[in-house]
Amino acid sequence: MKNFFKNKKILITGHTGFKGSWLSCILNSFGADIFGISDGRINSLIYNRKIANYRKEYFFDLKEKKNVKKIIKRIKPDIIFHLAAQSLVFKSYLNPSKTWQSNLLSSLNILEASRDLKKKIILIMITSDKCYKNKEIDRGYKETDELGGDDPYSASKAATEIMIKSYYNSFLKEKKNIRLATARAGNVIGGGDWSNHRLVPDLIKSWKKNKKVKISNPNSTRPWQHVLEPLSGYLKLAQMLNKKKELNGQSFNFGPNKKNNFTVMNLTEKIAFFFKKENFWIIKNNKNFHEAKLLKLNSKKS
Numbered sequence: 001m002k003n004f005f006k007n008k009k010i011l012i013t014g015h016t017g018f019k020g021s022w023l024s025c026i027l028n029s030f031g032a033d034i035f036g037i038s039d040g041r042i043n044s045l046i047y048n049r050k051i052a053n054y055r056k057e058y059f060f061d062l063k064e065k066k067n068v069k070k071i072i073k074r075i076k077p078d079i080i081f082h083l084a085a086q087s088l089v090f091k092s093y094l095n096p097s098k099t100w101q102s103n104l105l106s107s108l109n110i111l112e113a114s115r116d117l118k119k120k121i122i123l124i125m126i127t128s129d130k131c132y133k134n135k136e137i138d139r140g141y142k143e144t145d146e147l148g149g150d151d152p153y154s155a156s157k158a159a160t161e162i163m164i165k166s167y168y169n170s171f172l173k174e175k176k177n178i179r180l181a182t183a184r185a186g187n188v189i190g191g192g193d194w195s196n197h198r199l200v201p202d203l204i205k206s207w208k209k210n211k212k213v214k215i216s217n218p219n220s221t222r223p224w225q226h227v228l229e230p231l232s233g234y235l236k237l238a239q240m241l242n243k244k245k246e247l248n249g250q251s252f253n254f255g256p257n258k259k260n261n262f263t264v265m266n267l268t269e270k271i272a273f274f275f276k277k278e279n280f281w282i283i284k285n286n287k288n289f290h291e292a293k294l295l296k297l298n299s300k301k302s
Contacts, residue, residue, distance in 0.1 A: 001030070001235060001236065001239055002029075002030045002031070004239045004242070005027055005030040005031070005032045005079075005235070005239075006030055006031040006032065007031060007032070007033060008032050008033065008078040008079060009032075009033045009035065009055075009075060009076065009077045009078045009079075010027055010032045010033065010034050010035065010077060010078065010079045010080075010081065011035045011036070011037065011072070011075055011077040011079070011080045011081070012024055012027075012034065012035070012036050012037075012080075012081045012083065013036075013037045013038070013062060013080070013081070013082045013083055013084035013106070013110065014037075014038060014082075014083035014084030014085065015034075015036030015037065015038050015052070015054070015057070015083075016036070016038040016040070016041065016042050017038070017041075017083060017084070017087075018188070018190075018192060018193040018195065018227065019083055019126075019188060019227060019230070019231060020036070020038070020081075020083045020084075021052070021192060022190070022192065022227050022228070022231055023081060023083070023231050023234070023235075024036065024051075024052035024054070025051050025052055026231060026235070027235075028051065028052050028053045033055050034052060034053065034054050034055060035054065035055055035056050035057070035058075035075050035077065036052075036054050036056075036057045036058065037057075037058045037059075037060070037062065037068075037071060037084065038057070038058075038059055038084065039059065039060065039061050039062070039084070040059040056075075058071050062084050062102075062105075062106035062109055062110070063101050063102070063105050063106060063109070064109075065109045065112065065113075068106075068109040068110065068112075068113045069109075069112065069113040069116070071113075072110075072113040072114060072117070073113070073116065073117070076117065076119055077121060078119075078120070078121065078122065079121070079122045079123075079124070079238050080110060080114065080121065080122070080123050080124065081124045081126070081234060081238075082106075082107060082110050082123065082124065082125045082126060083126045084102070084106055085102055085103050085106070085126070086098060086099045086102040086103055086153070086156075087128075087195075088153070088195070088196075088197050088198075089130070089151055089153040089154070090197040091153075091197070092151060092152035092153035092156070093151065093152060096152040099152050099153055099156050100152065100156045100159075102156075103153075103156040103157060103159075103160050104156055104159055104160050104163060107125060107160050107163065107164060108163060108167070110123070110125070111123070111164065111167050111171075111172075114178060115171055115172065115175075115178070117177070117178075118177065119177060120177045120178075120179075121177065121178055121179075122179050122180075122238050122241050122242055123178065123179070123180040123181070124181060124183060124234055124237055124238050124241075125160075125164055125180065125181070125182045125183070126182075126183050126185065126234065127157050127160055127161050127164075127182055127183070127184050128153075128154075128157040128184060128185065129141070129184050129185060129186045129187070129223060129253070129255060129295060129297050130149065130153060130154040130157055130295070131147050131149070131154065131157040131158045131160070131161045131184055132145050132146070132147060132148070132158075132184075133145070133146045133147060133148030133149070133158070134148075134149075134150070134154070134294075134295065136294045137294070137296075138294065138296065139296070139298065140255075140258055140296040140297050140298035140299075141253070141296065141297055141298060142253070142298045142301070143184070143250070143251045143252065143253060143301055147161055147162060161182060161184075161251065164180070164182055165182075165249070165251075168180055168249045169249070172249075173248075173249060179241045179242065179245065179247075179248045180241075180248060180249060181237055181241050181247060181248070181249070181250055181251065181252060182250075182251040182252070183230070183233065183234055183237060183251075183252055183254055184251060184252065184253050184254065184297070185225070185230040185233075185253075185254045185255065186222065186223025186224065186225050186230075186254070186255035186256065186295075186297050187222040187223055187224050187225070188224075188225055188226070188227050188229075188230060189224055189225070189226060189227065190226050190227030190228065191227075192227075193227070199264060199267060199268070200267075200271065202214075203268065203271055203272075203275075203277075203281075204271075204275070207275055207277050207280065212280055212281050212282050213280070213281045213282070214281070214282050214284045215264060215265070215268060215281045215282065215283050215284065216264075216283075216284055216285050217264055217285060218263065218264050218265040218268070218283055219263050219264070219265060220263060220264050220294070220295075221261050221262070221263050221294050221295060221296065222261070222262070222263075222264065222295055223255035223256050223261055223295060223296055223297045224256065224260075224261075224262055224267060225254075225255060225256045229254070229256070230254040233252070233254040233302055234254070237252060237302070252299075252301055252302040253297045253298060253299045253301065253302055254297075254299060254302055255296070255297030255298075255299045256297075256299075258296060258298070261296055268281060
């Protein structure tokens, strides 16, 4: 894998975010030539220009189609990891319009800009495990299951997957120089994630102030995984997509083993044990917005 990425021009959108920062550091250790596009918000404590050693960073909104086209034409990347998005269910209720634009239009602009390139390019489009129409089933969602969403965030991710598939079939399928896949990852935790309305950061920030944290949906199950797990999957997917053309246009789930799914309360209790904060929380269900109670991924394909 290290040899595959060495000296390749790689564009990471959302490079100042949680997963984007980690991915930048990994690729720099592989000797890749890294470029980043972000709206300028620093959403990760891992973000560090010196560690990632970016060739060039660009700060603008990916909804700006002309800028996206201009920068991609200038860089001519070998691989694009498109991670930039509005990533919180809670925020999608506060600003549904921005959520739809960030998640759908930014992805469309990446595809439009890449379509014009004459060189070989690999596109890894990151969406979400929440793109599936949630039917509260225990077996774990497969890539062939129905897409959909009852909240603005989930619906925007489902719409993005549908758009990418239709764009691929309409414009990219016959192009020999472009290979594309979408990646649907579960709930990611790990160092450097300091966003609001995420379970682990909320716990630690509250406990640091000796305050009880408010826990909503304690019995909800999520496919929690450490950040290095899906990132290793994205990297392997890019490598295999380059090697196997039959993977072109496909989608892949990246989540934990089915037996390793935890509820919100399971994870809270495990973290509380290490911080000596057992029972230092308040259960407060939020009735203002909908979240799935049971969410599992089947990652056998990946």
